[in-house]
Amino acid sequence: MSAASRDPLTRGQDLAPELLQTLQRFIDEAVIPAEDLKLAHDHAAQAAVVARLQGQALALGLGSPRRAVTDGGLGLSWEACCDYLEQAGRSFLGPAVLQCAPPTQPDVYALDVLATPSQRRAYLDPLKAGTRKSCFAMTEPAPGAGSDPRMLKTEARQEGGQWVINGHKWFITGAHQADFAIVVARTDDGVSWFLVDADTPGFEIVRDVPTMEPFDMGGHAEIRLTNCRVGADALVGEAGKGLDHAQLRLEGARLFHCMRFIGLASRAMHLAQRHVQQRESHGARLAEHQMVQALVADAHIQLFAARVMTREVARQLDRGESIRHSSSMAKVFVSEAVYQVADSAVQICGALGVSEDLPLSMILRMLRPFRIYDGASEVHRSAIAKRAFRHDLRP
Numbered sequence: 001m002s003a004a005s006r007d008p009l010t011r012g013q014d015l016a017p018e019l020l021q022t023l024q025r026f027i028d029e030a031v032i033p034a035e036d037l038k039l040a041h042d043h044a045a046q047a048a049v050v051a052r053l054q055g056q057a058l059a060l061g062l063g064s065p066r067r068a069v070t071d072g073g074l075g076l077s078w079e080a081c082c083d084y085l086e087q088a089g090r091s092f093l094g095p096a097v098l099q100c101a102p103p104t105q106p107d108v109y110a111l112d113v114l115a116t117p118s119q120r121r122a123y124l125d126p127l128k129a130g131t132r133k134s135c136f137a138m139t140e141p142a143p144g145a146g147s148d149p150r151m152l153k154t155e156a157r158q159e160g161g162q163w164v165i166n167g168h169k170w171f172i173t174g175a176h177q178a179d180f181a182i183v184v185a186r187t188d189d190g191v192s193w194f195l196v197d198a199d200t201p202g203f204e205i206v207r208d209v210p211t212m213e214p215f216d217m218g219g220h221a222e223i224r225l226t227n228c229r230v231g232a233d234a235l236v237g238e239a240g241k242g243l244d245h246a247q248l249r250l251e252g253a254r255l256f257h258c259m260r261f262i263g264l265a266s267r268a269m270h271l272a273q274r275h276v277q278q279r280e281s282h283g284a285r286l287a288e289h290q291m292v293q294a295l296v297a298d299a300h301i302q303l304f305a306a307r308v309m310t311r312e313v314a315r316q317l318d319r320g321e322s323i324r325h326s327s328s329m330a331k332v333f334v335s336e337a338v339y340q341v342a343d344s345a346v347q348i349c350g351a352l353g354v355s356e357d358l359p360l361s362m363i364l365r366m367l368r369p370f371r372i373y374d375g376a377s378e379v380h381r382s383a384i385a386k387r388a389f390r391h392d393l394r395p
């Protein structure tokens, strides 16, 4: 079942132009100035800054974009989210401040569809209120599941009315701050989801896995589950439907990543454009060299195409259509385009581009992993081509 057909917030609202302007000003005047590049890997420092800015954002009426108005959000349509998330995404901190960052945003989205009333009370409501934090634990070290979820090795077996979970996970974003994990495990019926509190005996964070990503709030953790016992009520959704649930969680998450990262890439090229209008080489401003102009023009073309694609997929979601194929295509295109744009921005700024005097090199590092998570480009291309052959799709 697609994300669209199970979305609890079926008809979202438009984004008022005044609110978008307020957001733009807030990002420029409060959020970007609060980025301290020297603290890019200090989770505690970032959490403190984000908490302070969240209060300011709420006072300005800048809530969580996709969450229902009755839940304190803005209840925006997917299409309206394109503009909101692009603005929020211009800053490394913006998505967390505006409560539209992973893993919380896609976890809320999936649990809103799947959680039982008691799971809503214990997990979803506090997650929405920001009083509890989550992480989503699916990926495993070899020989476990990465690109191929069928290789899942983590197991959950029933024993005396409880589930006993054993497994090994890694790259679990936000795990260091999480109060609970959504653990994906193999059961007799197939693959299932479980809610596991972080203080459950046998749930152990082994280490942070350092990555190239800056501002990786909550880090990316390696986790071991050893005879982790949870109640029968820890099962999320239907037993054996865990891969469908993952698809539900991922489709919207992918689109939100595209929206945010268009903002970050756009910021990178805007900074670079300003730089090349000042800096001179070989008797002319860099902006007057045609090869520099070509890189700037290509960046505008790529971001224009990325925005159009993302918006079209968002509209499909608003219409309740399946986005399995289109979101795959958009994810591949946008993840590669935003990286290319940031790479060009670094290139035309020369050594300054790779330094940490400007945020460009960090933007590049932030964007690079997007070609791997939420489905590597190669895996999406393979799925797109298989669907094209299977259904004789016209390109």
Ligand SMILES: Cc1cc2nc3c(=O)[nH]c(=O)nc-3n(C[C@H](O)[C@H](O)[C@H](O)COP(=O)(O)OP(=O)(O)OC[C@H]3O[C@@H](n4cnc5c(N)ncnc54)[C@H](O)[C@@H]3O)c2cc1C
Pocket: 103, 136, 137, 138, 139, 145, 146, 147, 148, 170, 171, 172, 173, 174, 211, 213, 220, 369, 372, 373, 374, 375, 376, 378, 379, 382
């Ligand atoms: C920053 C970051 C955050 C992450 N956060 C989370 C998280 O919160 N929770 C979570 O569960 N996971 C998370 N992940 C893990 C992510 O989901 C996996 O990295 C992804 O599923 C790919 O798995 P893998 O890394 O094991 O790559 P592998 O499966 O080992 O694949 C390696 C490469 O092989 C190629 N490849 C693989 N299969 C195919 C194929 N069929 N055809 C062609 N080429 C192929 C691709 O180039 C791929 O990149 C995160 C990863 C990163 C980098």
